[in-house]
Amino acid sequence: MTRRIPIKSSATIHLWCCVLGFAIGLGTAQTAFGYEDSTGTLVESVARAVIERARAQEIQTLSTVDIETRGAFDQGRFQTFFTRRLEEQLGFAGLVAPERGRVGQANLRIVVSVKSQRVWAVGFLEPTSGRAPIPLAISRVLDDELAYALGLRRTQGANRRWSIERMGVVRGQVLDICFVPIEGQGDETLLAVLTTDAVDFYRQPGLDDSLQQLSFRHELGVTRWPRIVAGWMGAYAPGKIWLATTAADEDPYVVDIESRERTRAPFVGVPVRQQDELGSGDVFFADRTPSSASLRGKLRLVGGQPVTGAPVMKSFRDAVFMARDNLWATVDADGRLAVSAGQGDSWDLGGERVGDRLVLTDLDDDEIFELVTTRASYQGEPDELMIRRVDVLSKRLISSFRRSTDGAIAALAVGRFHSEDGPAVWFVEQDSVGLATVWRVVMR
Amino acid sequence: MRLLHLITIVLALTAGLSADAKRLPEPGGEVRVQLFGSDLSLFEQAHVTLPLLERSRLGGLATWRSDVIALELGEDTTSWLVRAKLQRTFVLRSIQQCLGSTSSAWPARVLRAASISAEARLSGDAIALTFSKPVGAAHELLSGCWLQSSFALGGPFKQAGPTLLEANKDAMVPGPLLDRVQMVGDAEQAHIREGRGEAPGDGRVIAAAYPDVLLLVQRGEALKQDVLGVAADAEPGLATFYRQFAAGTLVQVYSGGHGMASRGVLPPGLAEPHPLPRVRAAARVEPLALSAEDRYVRSVPVYVNQNDRVARGFEDRLSLFLGSRSIGVSRVAQEAGARDGLSVVRWRPPSRDPGISMLELMGRFPELRVGDGTLLLKLLSDSRAARLEAALEVERAWIDSRRVIPLATLDVWYEVTSGLEGVSVSDEGVPLLDDAFWGGSP
Numbered sequence: 001m002t003r004r005i006p007i008k009s010s011a012t013i014h015l016w017c018c019v020l021g022f023a024i025g026l027g028t029a030q031t032a033f034g035y036e037d038s039t040g041t042l043v044e045s046v047a048r049a050v051i052e053r054a055r056a057q058e059i060q061t062l063s064t065v066d067i068e069t070r071g072a073f074d075q076g077r078f079q080t081f082f083t084r085r086l087e088e089q090l091g092f093a094g095l096v097a098p099e100r101g102r103v104g105q106a107n108l109r110i111v112v113s114v115k116s117q118r119v120w121a122v123g124f125l126e127p128t129s130g131r132a133p134i135p136l137a138i139s140r141v142l143d144d145e146l147a148y149a150l151g152l153r154r155t156q157g158a159n160r161r162w163s164i165e166r167m168g169v170v171r172g173q174v175l176d177i178c179f180v181p182i183e184g185q186g187d188e189t190l191l192a193v194l195t196t197d198a199v200d201f202y203r204q205p206g207l208d209d210s211l212q213q214l215s216f217r218h219e220l221g222v223t224r225w226p227r228i229v230a231g232w233m234g235a236y237a238p239g240k241i242w243l244a245t246t247a248a249d250e251d252p253y254v255v256d257i258e259s260r261e262r263t264r265a266p267f268v269g270v271p272v273r274q275q276d277e278l279g280s281g282d283v284f285f286a287d288r289t290p291s292s293a294s295l296r297g298k299l300r301l302v303g304g305q306p307v308t309g310a311p312v313m314k315s316f317r318d319a320v321f322m323a324r325d326n327l328w329a330t331v332d333a334d335g336r337l338a339v340s341a342g343q344g345d346s347w348d349l350g351g352e353r354v355g356d357r358l359v360l361t362d363l364d365d366d367e368i369f370e371l372v373t374t375r376a377s378y379q380g381e382p383d384e385l386m387i388r389r390v391d392v393l394s395k396r397l398i399s400s401f402r403r404s405t406d407g408a409i410a411a412l413a414v415g416r417f418h419s420e421d422g423p424a425v426w427f428v429e430q431d432s433v434g435l436a437t438v439w440r441v442v443m444r
Numbered sequence: 445m446r447l448l449h450l451i452t453i454v455l456a457l458t459a460g461l462s463a464d465a466k467r468l469p470e471p472g473g474e475v476r477v478q479l480f481g482s483d484l485s486l487f488e489q490a491h492v493t494l495p496l497l498e499r500s501r502l503g504g505l506a507t508w509r510s511d512v513i514a515l516e517l518g519e520d521t522t523s524w525l526v527r528a529k530l531q532r533t534f535v536l537r538s539i540q541q542c543l544g545s546t547s548s549a550w551p552a553r554v555l556r557a558a559s560i561s562a563e564a565r566l567s568g569d570a571i572a573l574t575f576s577k578p579v580g581a582a583h584e585l586l587s588g589c590w591l592q593s594s595f596a597l598g599g600p601f602k603q604a605g606p607t608l609l610e611a612n613k614d615a616m617v618p619g620p621l622l623d624r625v626q627m628v629g630d631a632e633q634a635h636i637r638e639g640r641g642e643a644p645g646d647g648r649v650i651a652a653a654y655p656d657v658l659l660l661v662q663r664g665e666a667l668k669q670d671v672l673g674v675a676a677d678a679e680p681g682l683a684t685f686y687r688q689f690a691a692g693t694l695v696q697v698y699s700g701g702h703g704m705a706s707r708g709v710l711p712p713g714l715a716e717p718h719p720l721p722r723v724r725a726a727a728r729v730e731p732l733a734l735s736a737e738d739r740y741v742r743s744v745p746v747y748v749n750q751n752d753r754v755a756r757g758f759e760d761r762l763s764l765f766l767g768s769r770s771i772g773v774s775r776v777a778q779e780a781g782a783r784d785g786l787s788v789v790r791w792r793p794p795s796r797d798p799g800i801s802m803l804e805l806m807g808r809f810p811e812l813r814v815g816d817g818t819l820l821l822k823l824l825s826d827s828r829a830a831r832l833e834a835a836l837e838v839e840r841a842w843i844d845s846r847r848v849i850p851l852a853t854l855d856v857w858y859e860v861t862s863g864l865e866g867v868s869v870s871d872e873g874v875p876l877l878d879d880a881f882w883g884g885s886p
Binding site for chain 2: 224225226227228230291292293294315317333334335353354355356374375376377378
């Protein structure tokens with residue numbers, strides 16, 4: 001794909017040109033533009049190479065700048081993080097600011113590609129005078145930050161870097177968490193935390209800020225729990241949580257965050273969340289099994305109608321649907337993990353057992369889903385978060401990330417607080433003294 | 445190493461369930477249990493009814509919880525107020541049956557050993573519990589009392605036949621995860637069986653929080669005449685006795701190594717590590733001198749529970765030891781028959797509390813009463829540190845006077861079939877199945 005930059009004129013360019021020249025002279029070009037990230041370094045290297053070669057050839061202005069990408073770049077991100085920055089820097093140097101009516105002295109052609117875990121920008125400065133083209137070749141190591149900025153869909157062998165971050169502490173014995181979009185609040189989303197006492201709500205002011213608890217909490221009012229204590233939540237509409245627990249004599253109900261009212265659920269169903277890679281998506285519903293954490297029955301939509309193509313499951317703990325590949329991942333009542341194409345064609349996963357909850361997301365934006373599970377261990381044993389790529393071709397789950405935890409992983413969710421956040425897995429690690437730590441796993 | 449291995453398994457298996465288990469168990473299924481004698485009745489009691497108070501750990505702190513009562517201190521530790529969470533008359537009757545002067549329950553024996561009487565009566569909307577002397581450890585005491593009521597108000601299981609327990613849907617506590625518990629006589633059929641000899645190869649073993657203690661109790665004439673030659677200045681002396689007795693070897697032989705030789709009465713789990721009376725042996729200890737002919741100058745009555753294989757093994761060794769001193773053994777069938785003799789006693793402390801446990805042993809052997817009333821009351825003090833201090837004083841007095849010669853600790857353990865999770869062992873030493881479940885398919 002080729003993008004041609006229209007040449008613009010700016011009154012401030014000449015001033016900046018002096019600044020740039022001074023900066024280059026001092027050898028501080030890398031920070032002259034304030035870009036200190038990996039992408040900025042790549043762009044500045046390319047810009048510096050172009051400027052130096054142009055000066056050597058006494059080229060004052062460029063006629064055209066053609067930038068082409070080879071590989072799985074996200075064109076939107078590439079334009080934002082590379083093309084515009086390069087345009088800006090060449091503009092500062094005066095190369096793309098010809099006086100009106102004046103023809104440039106060269107064309108710039110660059111091809112950006114990825115090879116051997118490096119990003120390469122290779123091209124020519126082609127003088128319009130007919131002189132020989134002047135080559136340039138710049139490369140930088142393809143790190144996670146650069147890959148993310150350029151929207152590169154990375155291959156399995158790429159050097160991934162997972163980041164696990166502590167986001168806050170919540171009180172109580174956590175049963176479930178889910179993200180709840182709020183109606184009429186821009187893109188604000190809350191994290192709902194279901195404990196044996198209440199549902200508490202948290203917001204995150206900024207991408208890396210700790211969670212802040214809201215003053216509103218919904219008290220469950222449960223006085224008698226059975227021996228199996230479990231709960232499920234799903235935001236089926238903005239500001240509305242469908243809530244079900246194993247508490248005796250407690251039918252599922254809906255909590256409206258805005259009106260703070262509790263209303264009876266349209267039918268007796270347990271929410272089974274289906275997130276897409278950004279944390280939104282449908283909520284399916286299943287039937288409860290008394291005094292058990294297992295679900296049963298046909299999966300239904302919020303209107304009560306059955307989910308088309310859903311597998312028939314005898315007794316299960318969780319199920320997620322991968323629409324693009326028409327695959328279902330399920331955990332049965334015995335904790336066996338299964339992946340199948342609807343009614344048949346199950347993958348052979350060796351009867352592996354996992355924890356009760358599954359989530360699905362595309363954390364590294366390579367259009368390959370990651371299935372997130374915990375270990376099939378009970379309280380008192382260390383737990384583990386496992387992220388595995390769903391390899392449709394080989395029909396295997398390929399381990400991508402594992403992290404042991406001291407406490408039990410009590411809840412899992414995929415979501416984000418703000419639209420500009422990347423996809424993330426959130427989980428709650430419960431300790432033995434009634435404190436729970438909220439963690440976020442992202443790929444950086 | 446073996447003990448460490450055992451403890452590790454116990455910790456893993458006895459962890460209770462709660463909401464934060466990432467894999468929650470699936471209810472259902474049946475478990476078959478093989479138990480004998482008094483353990484069988486203790487097991488049934490622990491499952492079909494409820495203790496008035498239970499130990500619990502909240503936020504790492506030991507505390508008390510109850511589905512039945514709330515216990516409040518009155519004006520002083522002689523008067524307590526019991527607030528019933530269900531019909532008061534049930535609770536009142538349960539307390540009276542437990543602490544009454546003719547009761548065989550261990551809390552009553554403890555009170556009798558300290559010469560304390562208890563009275564419970566309705567008082568307004570509560571029950572007034574009055575002791576004749578201060579009892580600070582009332583919580584510990586009432587944890588040994590059980591609710592005497594109909595099954596509908598009882599524990600997680602109900603009796604559905606002479607050997608069958610079924611989940612009690614009307615229980616006061618959350619229902620169990622298992623549907624049924626069947627008592628069986630055949631060890632091969634059992635999913636849980638009492639541990640004997642070597643542990644199974646796959647390591648599926650659970651153990652109680654503290655072991656049994658094997659003691660040699662000397663009373664009356666036997667003590668006076670020092671038939672063992674273990675008195676303070678006597679020959680060969682207590683240290684030589686220990687060496688020649690070789691309790692560690694006997695534990696290996698008769699108990700599959702599940703225990704160890706011990707010179708203390710208070711086992712680990714009841715008392716923190718503490719110094720014991722120092723005894724010195726001669727530089728060279730001769731092996732026991734035994735003759736093919738019985739040339740006994742006299743005999744001494746000895747009691748041992750004939751159903752206890754390990755205790756019988758120790759008693760055999762005791763008879764050899766006595767034989768080497770030309771003293772014969774006359775075995776008696778009842779403990780009372782050894783008032784002037786020796787008893788090989790397997791003692792299971794009824795509580796994790798050192799003071800209460802020492803009083804319980806005194807209740808069993810009145811000859812073990814020591815000190816004045818002050819020391820006995822200190823064993824029931826409201827401070828655990830004070831109770832432990834008093835218990836250590838009693839232990840030292842028993843050992844110094846040679847009334848009690850500690851021999852060994854014996855682990856209380858059970859074999860559990862693979863796949864059965866959540867089984868724990870009560871302070872009484874019986875398996876608890878309230879939280880048990882089948883890890884795979886039931």
